[in-house]
Amino acid sequence: MTWIAVFFLVTGLVFFTGGCVGILRLPDCYTRLHAAGKLDTLGGLMMVSGLALYSILPLTLESVLVGIKLMLIVVFIFLSSPTATHAMVDAGIRAGLEPWSKEKPEETS
Amino acid sequence: MQILFFACAVFLIVLMLLTLYRAAFGPTILDRMMGANAVGSKTVVLLVLVGLIYERLDMFLDIALAYALLNFLAVLTASRYFQKRRGLSEEP
Numbered sequence: 662m663t664w665i666a667v668f669f670l671v672t673g674l675v676f677f678t679g680g681c682v683g684i685l686r687l688p689d690c691y692t693r694l695h696a697a698g699k700l701d702t703l704g705g706l707m708m709v710s711g712l713a714l715y716s717i718l719p720l721t722l723e724s725v726l727v728g729i730k731l732m733l734i735v736v737f738i739f740l741s742s743p744t745a746t747h748a749m750v751d752a753g754i755r756a757g758l759e760p761w762s763k764e765k766p767e768e769t770s
Numbered sequence: 771m772q773i774l775f776f777a778c779a780v781f782l783i784v785l786m787l788l789t790l791y792r793a794a795f796g797p798t799i800l801d802r803m804m805g806a807n808a809v810g811s812k813t814v815v816l817l818v819l820v821g822l823i824y825e826r827l828d829m830f831l832d833i834a835l836a837y838a839l840l841n842f843l844a845v846l847t848a849s850r851y852f853q854k855r856r857g858l859s860e861e862p
Contacts, residue, residue: 742842
């Protein structure tokens with residue numbers, strides 16, 4: 662069980678690193694939101710579920726309750742993070758922020 | 771196992787500092803909101819890790835849950851506020 666938890670932790674860290682690289686290097690606000698929304702959701706989900714697998718290891722009532730609460734955090738991240746990303750994209754579209762395209766921006770202005 | 775948790779926490783702090791660059795110097799307001807949201811979603815994991823390092827997980831779990839809720843509400847409120855304004859894409 663411990664090695665499964667370590668695998669989940671390292672995979673979550675890999676996803677967080679990918680999200681950080683995407684946030685720093687992508688050219689536009691929408692593409693950065695794409696990277697941040699997906700990879701942060703999956704990274705947080707995997708890391709918290711790996712910690713839940715580790716923390717229920719001595720199987721007592723207290724540790725099972727702690728594991729149930731950690732799974733509640735997982736469900737909440739799974740529901741709330743895509744909603745937050747969608748709200749940000751919706752605000753950008755309604756405020757008239759143009760998506761990035763490969764044409765030169767000097768031609769439009 | 772404590773050493774692995776400590777290494778994960780330090781790595782997450784480095785990633786949060788890199789994300790904080792986007793939150794501080796982002797070209798638009800939406801970039802700043804996205805950076806703050808990414809830092810917050812990493813902070814939830816970091817709080818659970820700190821609770822496992824100090825072996826007080828039952829106390830830190832409530833803080834992590836409240837922080838996730840606060841982060842979500844802050845992003846929703848800020849995006850509902852900024853979508854009424856036209857100057858979202860310009861540098862403030």
